[in-house]
Amino acid sequence: MNSAVLNESAQRYFQPKTALSRVIAEAPYFTRCSDNKTAARIRPREFAIRYPYMQVNRTGMVSWLIFDLDHNDPLIWESAGLPAPNLVVSNRHNGQSHLFYSIIPVCTSEKARSKPIRYMKAIYESMATKLNADPAYSGPVAKTPGHPWWRTWEIHSDVYELGELADSLDLPLKPYWGHKENTDAVSHSRHCLLFEELRFFAYSIVAKEREQGSFISFSRQLESFAHSHNAFINRGFAANLTQSQVLATVKSVARWTWDRYTGSLPRNKGVMRLDNSLSLRERQQKAAKRTHKTRRQSTQVRIQQACQQLTQQGLKLTQTAVAKLAGLSRQTVAKYCHLLNRIEPTSLATPATKSSVKHAVHQIPAPQDCQQNSAMPKPTCSKDKVSSSSQSSLTPARSFTCESYGSQKNTVDAQIGQLQSREIAGNNSKIVPITERWRS
Known part of the structure; x- marks a missing residue:
């Protein structure tokens, strides 16, 4: 490859306030890259832009929505009524393209919030439908913008908010999961087959993992299941899925199932098991009465235990002493002053022992x-000789x-x-x- 062409294209990445400069700014420092879609090499991002394929989004962070167009109409976004992409990177031979939409970064790590991720995925799926893009494309490797292999069209450098993209979409309200596994309808796609098998396996174990395990252990079980079922050569396909493709499917299924799946589990009606025919206000009133009753009983038990401890120690029963020992406020103990009167204080005098008696x-x-x-x-x-008068006065026993x-x-x-x-x-x-x- 001509080094002069590479140097000329590389200089475009360092021009400020351009879409190409944001590509190198949002890419990981050590970026996966190669001459094919495997992107097996890891290079610093300044060197990764010299390869035709590279990792654009950082791990655990999405800064670009990339759509893989398998057709030769890169301007389909105009007829679909969608905002203009920042970059259009097309194949010079067949016209297939990648559309790059620059968005405010959305965290997708294990500790990220679920709602922004779901919102972003809903927008991506709706746009992919309108653009007739490949729904199985999940990145993270894309055509390197500005590389001489591709025809790069830099349209603008604005950064979209998700709400701006959603304004031109009608986000569909569809059921979250199917009732049964349907592998026949997706038998032509390895990704869809693995996704269908993996998600129903996740549905079967997620309830147990929520109670006894964690999200990490849940993800590890899904990963083990996915690798064991990644034997598509035996099913008549040319090759198995790559490790990165399997892990991407596992991550998607694990996050969605852990956050949103409830399935056929019984509905949680609360401890009181109130009838749904009652109005919301009536159910709240009944629940409030039960809560206050339970709280009063717990407070009474704490006060009685504190009174017994003070009595056994021979201390005076005062509201301040009881409140301090029970961990309550004095005002709360004052409301239960009748409990202090019921406690009969034991005698503080200790009986004399044998060792304390002096003979x-x-x-x-x-x-x-x-x-x-x-x-x-x-x-x-x-x-x-005693006189008779003196003896008569004495009456001895x-x-x-x-x-x-x-x-x-x-x-x-x-x-x-x-x-x-x-x-x-x-x-x-x-x-x-x-x-x-x-x-x-």
Whole structure:
């Protein structure tokens, strides 16, 4: 290929505010390119423009809507009433062309929003129908604009919004999915066959993946299914689909099915299972009553649990303390103040344990003989001479002799001595000497 022609065409990409300059600006830095449609080579975009085929849109971003016209009428957009494309790149031999529409970039990655992608796809499908373009074309490789192999017509450098393109279209309202697989109607196309088989497989597993898996695992299952069914040579075709074609179909089916498919699953009528015959206002009122009831019950349980914890800790039941422990506001606890009154606070006094009792002398019981004679009079000795008047004034329950009193006194003194020795040896505590009081 003549290097002078290449240099002349390459300079057109670096002229500011032109459609060709936007081609190189929106292309990935390392661009797929080659001399055929496989685009197996990867080169920097400044070198990729030297090849007749290159990747125009970045991965995960669409900046160009490209339509593949299999007929030789590149001006069909005029008779279809569509806006003019930015670039028309035609084959010099058969007149087949690629129409390039420059749009505001739309993100198509896994984390992108679904509605802009669906809107863009609806516009693309409607325009492809009017332009009689190949519906199976999905890029990303296109004819390189400005390459000497092709006839390039640069019309304008404006960037379209999707709404501007939609103004000239009647976006169709069609059913989102078919009821059964129809491979006979598309048996002539490898892309359509794979698409039909893949989408019905996706319908069968998407509900389970939403509950137990993720979009990534869902896409991997579809990719494995698509590769296993990419055996079109055995079906009578000349070759199988390329890996890039299979991955493009998988991406399209996975994104659409994950976002929009509901299929034959039962309709979600909510927890209350309200009848559809009720008006929207009545259903909202019933649902609001149930929600408020559930919320009140949950609040009551939290307040009661907080009250029980404070009571067990021996703390005072106040609205502020309950609110802090329950994680509620004081105003909310004030509305349920009747719950605080129902809680019976337990006694804060702890019972005395055995280890806290000191063995004092006054806790020692009296001898058994002394317990039987609680009103013991002053003993008299038989040798003493007591007058009859003094004896008549005394009404003793029992008469004691000096010998009996002395023996009892010795017994009590012995018991007190033993206890005092045990107290001194065990606790080293001070013993209250009550012997004199006992003796008196």
